[in-house]
Amino acid sequence: MFEAVPFGLLAAGTVLFVPMGMAGWHLSRNKMLFFSCALFITLAVGVHLTPFFPSISNFLYKPSSISVSSLPTGTTSSSMIRDSCTFSLHSVVMYKSNYSECVDDAIDSNSDSGCKRMSWKWTQSGSVAECGFQKLKKPDVSVLLNGSWVIVAGDSQARLMVVSLLELVMGPEGMKKIRGDLFKRHSDYSTTVDEIGMKLDFMWAPYVRNLTNLMLEFKENKDYPDVILMGAGLWDMLHVNNATEYGISLSALKDLVLALLPVFRNTDSIDKGASESAWIRSRHLFWLGIPALISSMLNTVEKREKMNDVMCNAYDDEVSRTKLLRQSGGPLLKLDIRWLTELCGPQCTVDGMHYDGIVYDAAVQIMLNALLLESNQTR
Template identity: 90%
Template sequence: MGMAGWHLSRNKVLFFSCALFITLAVGVHLTPFFPSISNFLYKSSSISDSSLPTGTTSSSVIRDSCIFSLHSVLIYKSDYSECVDDAIDSNSDSGCKKMSWKWKQSGSVANCGFQRLKKPDVSVLLNGSWVVVAGDSQARLMVVSLLELVLGSDGMKKIRGDLFKRHSDYSTTVDEIGMKLDFMWAPYVRNLTNLMMKFKENKDYPDVILMGAGLWDMLHVNNASEYGVSLSALKDSVLSLLPVFRNVDSIDRETSESAWIRSPHLFWLGMPVLINSMLNTEEKRERMNDVMCNAYDDEVSRTKILRQSGGPLLKLDIRWLSDLCGTQCTVDGMHYDGVVYDAAVQIMLNALLLESNQKAR
């Protein structure tokens, strides 16, 4: 966690001044939440680096294996007798979520030690960070799940109206932990490309960037090949950011350049399963069919924009998660219950933990 703070914190001087406190906090408070991490690190050290390909290490191999196992989850009906305070769902008449989720606890997945992080842990992980979420309504629902985790249900009630203003941006700062969160309404891939170029022009970069687009393109353009061209341009714009510099006026970049090279943590938000019979307009049912959905997904794979195919963005697979949840988790065939986005947020947070630990090595 401390090393995650090093890579995600926007104020490195503050990090050094608080290093001892964070170390003690991890040891006393956070270790019980991550009982399998010590076992994971011990097992990673037992692998001989000499047996691996040149340029790799045992820790990087295990890290990558765990990152690509993050979607090994189960979604199931909740046991209402076990409902707790953080399981409140405002859309449920019962006061509890209809569905819940968990990671599979078998084989290599169990050894990775994935954990559902609570507010105190997320506050440490994202302390002082700038998080940008950009995309369409799916991205907005990710913001809801993340802020519910950070602010709690009472805090979300105060901002829900502003967050859900139609087709608009939203910004907030969580003063308690100094986290800035910006939601950018960006329904087309070209909007995302323009956003990346804006970051490069301003030389000021978020710590975490989560983005995704495709639903609007599918409905209003309906051309998978053109979508692929846009994805290729986005990939180029993202790669042009890496590595990047934090824009700190007080630093003489000519003398301290190497100390400030960094890269954002980059995520791609996949499109959900679209249940054609439940879509609410004839135009959607005609244009957003299974054939077109598959064609758009194929373009994401073909352009190699995802980490899974050697690209820069780690995919949060909403299609997989929404398919696990099924028709009982959606009323319009496109937007799903909070359990889908809650799981995706936790997958993202655990990826941040894994990446930060790897970089610390």
């Protein structure tokens, strides 16, 4: 903006001093007036036409650099920066833990079991470092999820996400009390963390059609969770093994999710006369990707035959093609478990499908930092 000021001063000086100089050269008054008027009109027309010539406008109005903290919430630049950080959430590295990290983990969890073989962190490249991602601890998570209703729906991968989330919120001792109920085979599980008023429901939903039915229930009951984390694919890959049919199911799911937005948290609590502006569009929707499958470690012949890299790629392609993910313009933000499990590698799994807690811990932290970004909260 300020680059245009010298240009304006130059134009004003031209209109004022050039005619005076001409008068000094003893030109006739009529010629001087004619030149002055012509110059003034030319400059006036030029000023009005400048916006229609981008190259000139860009030269005159160069945007200044603005820090993230100085941007008001809701501005276009702020949204662009937030989206950039959202899509940098998976910029992590994994490495073998050292002694000090094991000690820190044990202190944080009040248990020797806190020491893990692998550790992870966000990369410190310029753009990622500027986003300020942090591994949130219990006090921060308690504030972030205070009073929230969280739904996690899917297969065993989703159940492992619940374990990591609840360990973070309740601590290892709290998890010991509920682990048996949580891991009842192919069953739902619900709990309330009274300390922060957070309700968490795990829905056993190994097929996409199960997720579709869940979305229909939300629509029928007109009551919607604050956070929805869902994902399915492994069971379909094993028992159906048809990527095209999987894509058709994903398209139906996407249409239902979009139909639920915008929504009220609970329509029964809203006055019937509420204005249209009271509607909100929840963006706390996550898709749990399938893990990297190590065929040689899978425990049945059928799994080794059907759950190979070719089929995994085909299923991932269907997720992208159907535009279910926000990365491709859809409603759900992907938690890329395949990427995280590939980073961790074979040393992090005993069956080629289910991985050590470090993978799901990282995925939970990515989700929580995404919630911070979407909520416009700073740390």
